[in-house]
Amino acid sequence: MNAQPDVLLDIKNLTKRFSKVVAVDDVSLQVGSGEIFALLGPSGCGKSTLLRMIAGLELPDSGDILLDDSSIAKIPANKRPINMVFQSYAVFPHMTVENNVAYGLKAKRVAASEIRQQVEQALSQVHLLDQRDRKPHQLSGGQRQRVALARALVMQPRILLLDEPLSALDAKLRDQMRLELVKLQETVGVTFIIVTHDQNEAMAMADRIAVLDQGRVRQIASPEELYHQPLDTFVADFIGKINLFDVRKVTVEDNRVLAETDDFGVIEIQHVTDRTSELLNSVQAVVWKLGLRPEKLQLVANDLQPTEDTVSLSGELGDIAFQGVNSEVEIRLPDDKSLAAVATADDMQQLRQLQSGSMVNCVIKRRDFLLLPESADS
Amino acid sequence: MLFSRNSKAAPFDYARKWQLKLVFLLTTVFLYAPIIVLIIFSFNNSRRGGNVVWRGFTTKYYEKAFANSQLVEAFINSLTIAVVTTILSVILGTMTAILLWRFRFPFKPAVEGVVSLPIVIPEICMGVSLAMFFSQMGWLATGDLVWPFNLVNITVAHTTFAFPFTAMVIRTRLQSFNKELEEAAIDLGASTRMVYRDIILPHLKPGIVAGALLAFTLSLDDFVITFFTSGPNTVTFPVKVYSMVRFSVTPEINAASTILIIITLVLTALAVRMQREPVAS
Ligand SMILES: Nc1ncnc2c1ncn2[C@@H]1O[C@H](COP(=O)(O)OP(=O)(O)O)[C@@H](O)[C@H]1O
Ligand SMILES: [Mg+2]
Numbered sequence: 001m002n003a004q005p006d007v008l009l010d011i012k013n014l015t016k017r018f019s020k021v022v023a024v025d026d027v028s029l030q031v032g033s034g035e036i037f038a039l040l041g042p043s044g045c046g047k048s049t050l051l052r053m054i055a056g057l058e059l060p061d062s063g064d065i066l067l068d069d070s071s072i073a074k075i076p077a078n079k080r081p082i083n084m085v086f087q088s089y090a091v092f093p094h095m096t097v098e099n100n101v102a103y104g105l106k107a108k109r110v111a112a113s114e115i116r117q118q119v120e121q122a123l124s125q126v127h128l129l130d131q132r133d134r135k136p137h138q139l140s141g142g143q144r145q146r147v148a149l150a151r152a153l154v155m156q157p158r159i160l161l162l163d164e165p166l167s168a169l170d171a172k173l174r175d176q177m178r179l180e181l182v183k184l185q186e187t188v189g190v191t192f193i194i195v196t197h198d199q200n201e202a203m204a205m206a207d208r209i210a211v212l213d214q215g216r217v218r219q220i221a222s223p224e225e226l227y228h229q230p231l232d233t234f235v236a237d238f239i240g241k242i243n244l245f246d247v248r249k250v251t252v253e254d255n256r257v258l259a260e261t262d263d264f265g266v267i268e269i270q271h272v273t274d275r276t277s278e279l280l281n282s283v284q285a286v287v288w289k290l291g292l293r294p295e296k297l298q299l300v301a302n303d304l305q306p307t308e309d310t311v312s313l314s315g316e317l318g319d320i321a322f323q324g325v326n327s328e329v330e331i332r333l334p335d336d337k338s339l340a341a342v343a344t345a346d347d348m349q350q351l352r353q354l355q356s357g358s359m360v361n362c363v364i365k366r367r368d369f370l371l372l373p374e375s376a377d378s
Numbered sequence: 379m380l381f382s383r384n385s386k387a388a389p390f391d392y393a394r395k396w397q398l399k400l401v402f403l404l405t406t407v408f409l410y411a412p413i414i415v416l417i418i419f420s421f422n423n424s425r426r427g428g429n430v431v432w433r434g435f436t437t438k439y440y441e442k443a444f445a446n447s448q449l450v451e452a453f454i455n456s457l458t459i460a461v462v463t464t465i466l467s468v469i470l471g472t473m474t475a476i477l478l479w480r481f482r483f484p485f486k487p488a489v490e491g492v493v494s495l496p497i498v499i500p501e502i503c504m505g506v507s508l509a510m511f512f513s514q515m516g517w518l519a520t521g522d523l524v525w526p527f528n529l530v531n532i533t534v535a536h537t538t539f540a541f542p543f544t545a546m547v548i549r550t551r552l553q554s555f556n557k558e559l560e561e562a563a564i565d566l567g568a569s570t571r572m573v574y575r576d577i578i579l580p581h582l583k584p585g586i587v588a589g590a591l592l593a594f595t596l597s598l599d600d601f602v603i604t605f606f607t608s609g610p611n612t613v614t615f616p617v618k619v620y621s622m623v624r625f626s627v628t629p630e631i632n633a634a635s636t637i638l639i640i641i642t643l644v645l646t647a648l649a650v651r652m653q654r655e656p657v658a659s
Contacts, residue, residue: 083565086562087558088558092562092563092576093581094581107563151562155566
């Protein structure tokens with residue numbers, strides 16, 4: 001994990017219970033100054049609750065929140081230099097766009113002339129200057145979101161919190177807004193914390209991502225690291241697709257980690273994560289899996305022989321889902337398991353000749369296998 | 379065939395069937411004809427208001443009504459009571475609604491039940507109990523006090539039965555309040571007071587207007603409870619009209635009633651206009 005040199009927000013062992021539900025369970029994480037940090041996880045995993053605790057709208061049961069090394073846990077929401085864009089946008093319906101954006105400055109008793117100037121600047125940042133006199137019901141969903149953005153940004157917060165900012169937009173607008181948000185962040189330089197359940201969104205926007213499940217942090221890493229070195233099966237499965245194979249036994253010989261499998265014999269693991277070595281050194285009983293990303297399954301002509309560095313696999317051709325440049329191909333193994341593979345445009349040329357159910361061969365490089373502990377409760 | 383015809387029915391098709399048209403017509407006639415007749419005959423140049431023979435147009439009964447100092451006094455009393463009742467009901471009703479919406483406290487369901495009790499209790503029972511209450515307190519004698527203090531007990535009685543309606547209307551409006559609006563305001567630095575002033579009250583405005591109108595009309599035309607709680611020397615418009623009708627029905631009463639109808643209509647129109655603000659979150 002690459003610890004940020006310039007820590008802005010430091011969350012320490014934060015826990016929040018709602019009667020019996022532990023919404024946020026002993027979460028610790030650090031957010032660096034000027035980055036886009038994503039909280040990613042399935043619905044109900046406690047993302048919003050964590051965000052609301054940062055905003056001060058929810059009080060933690062235990063733990064601490066430090067901003068610039070001083071605790072803000074006891075500072076009420078209306079005094080924190082942190083602002084939020086709500087999931088419903090929460091634009092004030094009876095105020096014009098301009099008054100919405102001016103609201104926070106008025107609450108802060110900023111001089112009227114200054115308010116006018118700052119509101120103007122914020123509105124131009126989100127391209128809403130010409131809509132300033134409109135009421136929210138005259139705006140589209142995307143425009144309302146921009147009002148919510150401008151309203152928060154005009155406060156010049158240390159951190160901007162965004163709760164599922166794109167979930168209410170339609171697909172096309174979502175892609176556009178995704179880019180715009182990243183650009184906006186670059187211009188204003190404010191640290192963004194974005195909550196999302198959509199891994200594509202998190203991967204595309206964030207500098208770093210915390211993957212949450214059932215109130216706990218599973219892994220905090222950059223999008224690349226999450227994809228290529230997931231810490232467990234939950235993260236591997238949540239971040240993109242992964243094929244999982246059973247592992248009979250994992251042994252360590254002269255610092256080499258060897259996984260015994262039914263499908264491929266003994267595989268030596270190249271990338272051993274810290275977590276894996278930790279688990280291998282502990283006495284804890286762990287269920288291990290071998291993971292393989294679909295694009296690492298190379299479809300080959302029937303007669304190719306496996307080399308020392310590769311293993312091979314054959315199965316029936318299943319469904320093919322065309323996805324533009326690449327297509328996702330299903331391969332059914334004899335034991336009724338099915339694997340996902342990625343076929344390039346060239347592969348598709350050949351695959352088109354084949355019928356569903358014909359045998360196809362795949363080659364896998366030994367070093368592409370990931371050794372993953374099965375996550376305890378998923 | 380029958381089904382296919384039904385399935386093609388457009389929203390206002392029911393109005394095309396003559397039976398339904400007839401029902402609609404009769405309903406309208408029975409509802410509004412008496413009122414229209416009342417208004418027309420306030421201009422009838424006849425000595426008796428119940429006289430159904432048109433004897434020419436006149437406005438002299440309006441002049442007469444305005445010249446009848448007792449009637450004018452009753453009218454002013456009624457308006458005063460209604461205005462004060464409305465103000466009190468809106469304040470109490472809004473506070474009650476927010477209390478029941480926002481806070482959790484012991485015996486909350488019981489409190490809710492007690493608050494809405496005046497809506498279901500028969501007016502006659504409320505009238506009797508309030509009369510007993512006021513006589514115990516010695517308040518029936520307030521009728522001897524100087525205006526407007528002679529109206530205190532009637533106003534208190536009206537507020538007692540009107541504010542639960544106001545509270546109910548406002549409570550309903552609160553149900554549609556998006557709590558994220560409140561949180562957004564706090565997030566932007568608003569204090570609790572500012573949240574109420576800038577966010578919650580503007581959201582409640584249509585409910586408050588509707589509740590105020592309800593309280594006003596309930597108070598203005600209340601007869602039963604007023605009858606029991608007014609002292610011998612204070613009269614309200616409905617009570618005065620009742621006593622005048624007992625002697626004879628004169629066009630003067632028609633004229634006074636017409637003015638009352640117009641006031642109510644104007645107020646309703648104003649309220650509807652104030653509510654026309656679009657609702658969006
Ligand atoms: N105000 C609340 N009262 C009770 N339970 C809550 C409350 N807010 C959230 N929860 C519960 O806490 C868990 C996490 O919720 P949330 O943080 O909203 O998840 P997410 O945003 O990841 O979908 C859920 O099980 C949810 O039901
Ligand atoms: Mg959420």
